[in-house]
Amino acid sequence: MTVAADYQNEIYRDGLDGGTPILPTGMAALERLAQERLDSRAFGYVAGSAGTESTARANLEAFGRRRIVPRMLRDVAVRDLSVELFGRRLRSPLLLGPVGVLTIMHPEGELAVARAAAAEQVPMILSTASSHSIEQVAQAGGEGPRWYQLYWPNDRDLAASFVQRAHDSGYEALVVTLDTHTLGWRPRDLDQAYLPFLYGIGVANYFTDPVFQKLVGDPIGETNRDRAIAIWARLFGDPSLTWDDLPFLRERWQGPIVLKGIQHPDDARRAADAGMDGVVVSNHGGRQVDGAAGALDALPAVAEAVGDRLTVLFDSGIRSGSDVIKALALGAKAVLLGRPYAYGLGLAGQAGVRHVIRCLLADLDITMATSGNARVADLSPDLLTTAPGH
Numbered sequence: 001m002t003v004a005a006d007y008q009n010e011i012y013r014d015g016l017d018g019g020t021p022i023l024p025t026g027m028a029a030l031e032r033l034a035q036e037r038l039d040s041r042a043f044g045y046v047a048g049s050a051g052t053e054s055t056a057r058a059n060l061e062a063f064g065r066r067r068i069v070p071r072m073l074r075d076v077a078v079r080d081l082s083v084e085l086f087g088r089r090l091r092s093p094l095l096l097g098p099v100g101v102l103t104i105m106h107p108e109g110e111l112a113v114a115r116a117a118a119a120e121q122v123p124m125i126l127s128t129a130s131s132h133s134i135e136q137v138a139q140a141g142g143e144g145p146r147w148y149q150l151y152w153p154n155d156r157d158l159a160a161s162f163v164q165r166a167h168d169s170g171y172e173a174l175v176v177t178l179d180t181h182t183l184g185w186r187p188r189d190l191d192q193a194y195l196p197f198l199y200g201i202g203v204a205n206y207f208t209d210p211v212f213q214k215l216v217g218d219p220i221g222e223t224n225r226d227r228a229i230a231i232w233a234r235l236f237g238d239p240s241l242t243w244d245d246l247p248f249l250r251e252r253w254q255g256p257i258v259l260k261g262i263q264h265p266d267d268a269r270r271a272a273d274a275g276m277d278g279v280v281v282s283n284h285g286g287r288q289v290d291g292a293a294g295a296l297d298a299l300p301a302v303a304e305a306v307g308d309r310l311t312v313l314f315d316s317g318i319r320s321g322s323d324v325i326k327a328l329a330l331g332a333k334a335v336l337l338g339r340p341y342a343y344g345l346g347l348a349g350q351a352g353v354r355h356v357i358r359c360l361l362a363d364l365d366i367t368m369a370t371s372g373n374a375r376v377a378d379l380s381p382d383l384l385t386t387a388p389g390h
């Protein structure tokens with residue numbers, strides 16, 4: 001049986017709600033339902049972007065401009081969605097990208113995501129800004145593959161402690177997010193006075209860390225909570241970092257290091273020169289720089305510059321199987337999913353995350369078949385054309 005048929009059966013078997021799947025199978029409808037059902041501040045936190053949100057729109061438009069040219073008579077009876085990343089074969093080119101403070105969406109937050117990801121054998125990338133700790137999430141994910149995303153704090157000992165904890169808990173790769181040392185200007189959060197991290201959620205990794213606890217001075221409890229949050233706010237990010245700081249991490253992490261938030265080919269070259277293993281071409285879903293180019297438009301130049309030296313990953317705007325195909329055709333080896341799985345979590349917890357993963361992979365498998373492509377590893381730019389008028 002094909003992947004698509006498996007997933008279609010599972011979607012129906014697992015989650016019938018009056019004869020239809022538990023959640024919409026299309027990501028746009030999923031987002032509309034999230035807007036309808038979720039608290040408006042929680043929805044605004046996930047859906048919102050920087051400034052006028054023009055970058056978030058540009059992300060989707062960049063996918064719209066690239067069009068797939070289907071090919072015929074190419075024996076697509078058996079599709080191979082697998083890819084090899086850093087020596088490990090994955091069943092599909094999909095990872096769950098780091099999303100902070102997932103308890104805003106659902107009380108089980110990252111634990112539910114870890115269980116869903118493990119069940120679908122999709123790697124989860126855990127955010128530093130999580131509501132459950134590195135260790136708790138590792139335990140929930142069990143045998144499932146996991147990566148850790150570092151927000152490099154303004155304290156070297158704390159940074160070293162985070163990566164050591166991630167190593168000790170079996171995280172395989174380190175994703176260092178470079179684009180969010182300073183949180184973007186986000187009107188939806190600002191207008192609803194919703195800055196959750198300032199209220200002390202999404203701080204589990206800090207509050208459980210011996211280095212952080214030492215900075216606070218006392219065991220963290222109700223009485224010194226505000227002080228702990230103030231210290232957290234001071235050391236969350238470090239805008240003074242430069243390329244010269246990367247050896248600090250390289251010396252402390254033996255596994256693969258991936259820099260997230262790369263948009264310029266020169267930055268990608270510098271990453272390779274610094275001994276990094278990969279990059280994520282990403283504009284953080286448009287949440288950081290309003291006015292940045294659509295992330296897909298930045299991908300070809302980065303892939304061209306470093307595709308033979310680094311593993312190039314992509315996120316920002318993946319909403320369908322054809323989006324995955326387009327990103328892979330333009331040089332990404334795999335893609336990260338962001339907002340869609342957060343909506344799945346908010347609407348139906350662990351089952352909602354599974355549903356979103358299954359839908360995306362079924363869609364990918366079917367679109368591979370219908371476009372005449374048997375292996376994701378073989379996708380190349382000549383599969384694509386540009387929409388007329390662009």
Ligand SMILES: Cc1cc2nc3c(=O)[nH]c(=O)nc-3n(C[C@H](O)[C@H](O)[C@H](O)COP(=O)(O)O)c2cc1C
Nearest residue numbers: 046097098099100127177284285316317318338339
């Ligand atoms: C609510 C939310 C929280 C996020 N938190 C993090 C984070 O903690 N660390 C990180 O590297 N990226 C974070 N991101 C960015 C995602 O990893 C990813 O780059 C982005 O969601 C891709 O855009 P898309 O969801 O529109 O496809 C967050 C994104 C959202 C929507």
Ligand SMILES: O=C(O)C(=O)c1ccccc1
Nearest residue numbers: 100101129180197202287
């Ligand atoms: O909201 C985000 O995009 C993000 O990256 C973040 C940063 C700190 C805490 C929570 C989320």
